Amino acid sequence: GLIGHIKTHFPAMYRLYLYLKDRTEPPTEDEVAIASGKKTLDPALAAEYLLKLERALSTIADAFSHQNQRATEANWDQDTFEQLLAEWMVACDQPFEEVDRLEFCHLLEYTHLRQSLHIPHRQSMK
Numbered sequence: 001g002l003i004g005h006i007k008t009h010f011p012a013m014y015r016l017y018l019y020l021k022d023r024t025e026p027p028t029e030d031e032v033a034i035a036s037g038k039k040t041l042d043p044a045l046a047a048e049y050l051l052k053l054e055r056a057l058s059t060i061a062d063a064f065s066h067q068n069q070r071a072t073e074a075n076w077d078q079d080t081f082e083q084l085l086a087e088w089m090v091a092c093d094q095p096f097e098e099v100d101r102l103e104f105c106h107l108l109e110y111t112h113l114r115q116s117l118h119i120p121h122r123q124s125m126k
Contacts, residue, residue, distance in 0.1 A: 012050055082120055089125065096122035 007014040016035060020027050033039035085099065098104060100121050108119055 012046065015050060015054070078118060082124075085120070086125065096125045098122075099125055 003014075003017070006017060013035070016031070020031060020035075027035070030039065088094065089096070089098065099119055105119050
């Protein structure tokens, strides 16, 4: 896709994309101009800017690492998970088969950083 193409052929723009996509504030005028190709950075400014982006990305990586450490230290209770899942299904009027959707399972596995996460299937949730 487009993001893979940018990652492969335009690594600096890909790093800009990674930096901007999760930010809550809108991009600056300079960032928009750079992303749209209306402004180019001289090599010294580009190196400085990319270093700033790398620092921001490493901060995000540190946050994920910390989250992973907390997840492995926490006590896991499957019954509590299933109770919370059932409450979510009722509160959000979700069909039972929602828990069998591959995208939903990937989301939970990623969020919990647990490949062994047991997600009960629709027959169990009825």
